[in-house]
Amino acid sequence: MGNCIICGTPVDGEICESHEEDVVFEFHGNAPSQLTPNRYYRGTVDGYADFGVFVDVGDHVTGLLHRSELDQRLESLDWEPGDDVYVQVLDVRDNGNVDLGWSIRQSERDFRGKLIETADDEFRPEDFEGGTDSGADSDGQSRAGGDDAEQPADSSSEGEPAEQPTPETPNTTEAVAGGSGSVATETAAASTPTADREEPDDEPALNRTTIDAIDDQVGAVVRLEGEIVSVRQTSGPTVFELRDETGTVECAAFEEAGVRAYPDVGVDDVVALEGEVERHHGDLQVETETLDVLAGEDADAVGDRLENAIEREARPGEIDLLADHEAVSAVEDSIEDAATAIRRAIVEARPVVVRHGATADGYVAGAAIERAVLPLVREKHTREDAEYHYFERRPLDNRVYGMDTATDDVTTMLEARDRHGEQLPLVVLVGVGSTVESVEGYDLLSLYDAEALVVDDSRADEEIVDAVATAVTPSLSGADVSDLTSTALAANIAAHINEDVRADVEHLPAVSYWVDAPEAYLELATDAGYDETAISERREAVALEAYYQSYKDKRELVADLLFADGEDDRPRDGDLAAHVSEQFRAKLETELETARENLEIEDVDGVSVAVLDTDAFTHRYNFPTTTLLLDALHRRRDEGTAVTLGVGDDELYARAEDSLDVRELGESIAEAAPDAGVSVVGGADGHVEYLPGERDAVREAALEALGETLA
Structure with missing residues (x-):
């Protein structure tokens, strides 16, 4: 039993529940599960992603401060990798992901006190004699000395090397991939020098599985074979998208924050990949352990399998x-x-x-x-x-x-x-x-x-x-x-x-x-x-x-x-x-009323043509568009009117009762008005363009051509 360092209330520990958020904690544990939600921790900036910041909370655990938790734009943060920052632990997920929250307090003096948190206890800084972690396994039990002994992780007994974390210890370095919120994880054993690790003898090779089957294999290590269809580098891991004959999945590979993993692997490469299946924020992700480019008969076999599957499915x-x-x-x-x-x-x-x-x-x-x-x-x-x-x-x-x-x-x-x-x-x-x-x-x-x-x-x-x-x-x-x-x-x-x-x-x-x-x-x-x-x-x-x-x-x-x-x-x-x-009908009727009042009816060799000056008598930048207005005008034309012609400063549109080839019309106009720079845009169903200075000549040429065509 102790007393709260803020108010002196007797507590089981060093801080009472009501003052827990007034203290900043320094984390010396070795697993995310040892963190306490709602507490504030000192951390170190690890790197940036499009959706947030990776923060190392202590030496062994990394969390994500999502951009939605910030009180400012992510781009406006002046944090650099290695900077000390202060964050709140919002949640520790079952898979070990740590969700962090923003802290308006960004210096130690902004808090009313400081405590050290280990895997199984908390200490005042002056009473803490531990090293980088508490010496406890993930279950909180001491690994050395008596029941309450604390021993630095790098200490040794009688000249023997320090004991490494057991395989069950969820010791992770995390980096969230791309926009999917997925996490790349390195175990503590992966950080151990290769010479110090004992490789298992005769480890059985993994059998290949397919992407459509991994939904039921979360937490398992699988082997996939297929083709790389995209690669993107985040400020954390490199994310490869792998396709096999059943689907695609993102595979995160972590070298170090922002550094390209497997730089020799690119789009279209046929590969074999082994990794652990995880799910983060609803997305499946494979945390890559090995990634090898296949060649020769192995690559051909995978390629043939993919092509045959594509042909069948497509x-x-x-x-x-x-x-x-x-x-x-x-x-x-x-x-x-x-x-x-x-x-x-x-x-x-x-x-x-x-x-x-x-x-x-x-x-x-x-x-x-x-x-x-x-x-x-x-x-x-x-x-x-x-x-x-x-x-x-x-x-x-x-x-x-x-x-x-x-x-x-x-x-x-x-x-x-x-x-x-x-x-x-x-x-x-x-x-x-x-x-x-x-x-x-x-x-x-x-x-x-x-x-x-x-x-x-x-x-x-x-x-x-x-x-x-x-x-x-x-x-x-x-x-x-x-x-x-x-x-x-x-x-x-x-x-x-x-x-x-x-x-x-x-x-x-x-x-x-x-x-x-x-x-x-x-x-x-x-x-x-x-x-x-x-x-x-x-x-x-x-x-x-x-x-x-x-x-x-x-x-x-x-x-x-x-x-x-x-x-x-x-x-x-x-x-x-x-x-x-x-709203459509109201706007269209207003424009139709204006257009009808300004139609000119031309009789060309017995053919009735309704002509509208589309620049003078339409609201060019309001609904409806010129083409939609002309279509409506033509649908509602007076009996006997064969053609509706819209003539603007540099564009001409024609709508006819029978099929009308605008390309032929454009050729006739160009012949009659050779200086007008006539061209047809969109072919037989398009419109005619010309120089604004020859507008009148084009109008007369069009009427003459229509008379000859439809007479």
């Missing part, structure tokens, strides 16, 4: 289209190829990047593929945030995958490769990129061996077939694409990427049609519980949200609008879609 089952639709049936084989390519990228741990138009059809089509891919990514990767690393939608403002967009994608993928060791992505173009204007962008991707595939309902150019790995373009198969949307194609691909989401995406084709949706798709939507009002509300809501921050995917919001799966409490019962669609 190819979807029997092709069963969502509905009878001639334009979709024309590319049934291409749909299978596209689904296979996307599934293969998932299995190979390659990111999938979807580029789609910033329109209702583009967003719905991209969301269909997203709905299919995300569950497979979650299934294949042990990281909880894998879906944000291995799938991304990046909307496009126009129908061309040009050099600007391709340069952005290449820059992003090279940074991801060099900084995080990621593989090059599969780039999927949906509702865009099927014309010759996109070939330069694909060529840039191909220089880095990045694969691309295109899915587009518009009239495509033959040049695109050789520029991409797979082209799902019904127009090149001779199909009539007048009743087709990109969503109709993408939803069919999604159903074959992941059969489990077929019921989720069956209503999406109906959502993508502004008018004249094929009856088969309307029936699918009805069977899925979406009536005509629900369909139109979702289409209009997505169209409005596609306009705002059009460069962002808005993943969660779009999912809320399109899918009523009841997974959580978010508003997926139609109220959200109804609310947003009401």
Whole structure:
């Protein structure tokens, strides 16, 4: 029995419970379990990670001060490795992880007292005669002398070397890996010089296991064989992502804080890895003990095993289209190829990047593929945030995958490769990129061996077939694409990427049609519980949200609008879609009213053409977009009006009752206005660009060409 060093109250120890947080402790134990939660400790900065700071609490235990516990930004901390700091122990987990909290007191004089904490007791500094630890095992029992004896760890008896910690002693040096919160652990024996360790004789070799089986082997040492698909260096361990025929898992290897472990091992290497399976914050992690690059027959055997598994898993089952639709049936084989390519990228741990138009059809089509891919990514990767690393939608403002967009994608993928060791992505173009204007962008991707595939309902150019790995373009198969949307194609691909989401995406084709949706798709939507009002509300809501921050995917919001799966409490019962669609209609009607009042009706050789000056009589930077406004104007045109023409300062858009080839129109305009610098962007379904100074000449040339074409 003693007295509290703060208030003098009789206590079993040196501090009473009410004053425990007024004292700073110096830890001389040798295991995390010997720490006392809620106490404050002096520690030493070990290193930084993206998500926090590693702090050595004593000589044998390292904890994580997560950035969420700081009272300032992690980047603003001026701590350096080796600095003394003061932290609070919040929790010691069953697996030995130590969660630390921030202390506003960062000097010893800020506390009202100081105590030494050992494995089984606490001492006033003047009474403590121990060394670097208390001399106790993890169970708190003394290893030398009598029941209460304390002996320095480096002491010896009668000339014999000091006893090393027993194998059961959970003596660890920890460093948390990447954003997953996983920990790399070195045992005390690992820190013992090799010459002093006795290697076991005839230790049996580990049998190989697979990644899908390690969930039930937490705490066991396993052997994995596969391919390294990414490498990233944290301020703690090096994190290798290993893929075998069943999945991927992160493997942390610790050399020392911030130092690359196994520097000769890189992406695409075939390896054998042994380590202990652990789980931290929901993520599986293998703490690497050995990592060897395989060669020769061993590497070939693993490579063949991986390739055979990929081939089996990537190819979807029997092709069963969502509905009878001639334009979709024309590319049934291409749909299978596209689904296979996307599934293969998932299995190979390659990111999938979807580029789609910033329109209702583009967003719905991209969301269909997203709905299919995300569950497979979650299934294949042990990281909880894998879906944000291995799938991304990046909307496009126009129908061309040009050099600007391709340069952005290449820059992003090279940074991801060099900084995080990621593989090059599969780039999927949906509702865009099927014309010759996109070939330069694909060529840039191909220089880095990045694969691309295109899915587009518009009239495509033959040049695109050789520029991409797979082209799902019904127009090149001779199909009539007048009743087709990109969503109709993408939803069919999604159903074959992941059969489990077929019921989720069956209503999406109906959502993508502004008018004249094929009856088969309307029936699918009805069977899925979406009536005509629900369909139109979702289409209009997505169209409005596609306009705002059009460069962002808005993943969660779009999912809320399109899918009523009841997974959580978010508003997926139609109220959200109804609310947003009401805003859509109000904004569209206001612009339509202004536009109708300023339409000029031109009679060209008996053909009625409605012409709108899109720069003078639209709010260019407000909703709706020029293309959406012209589409609505044309749908609501007066009887007898064959063409709606939007003429701006340097762009011309045409909407016709019958199919109109804008590329042919552009050629006629260029011939009639040779000084206008005319070009067509987006091919037959695109628009015409020209020099602003020749605007009037282009307008007259366009009207003349339309008269000749439609008369």
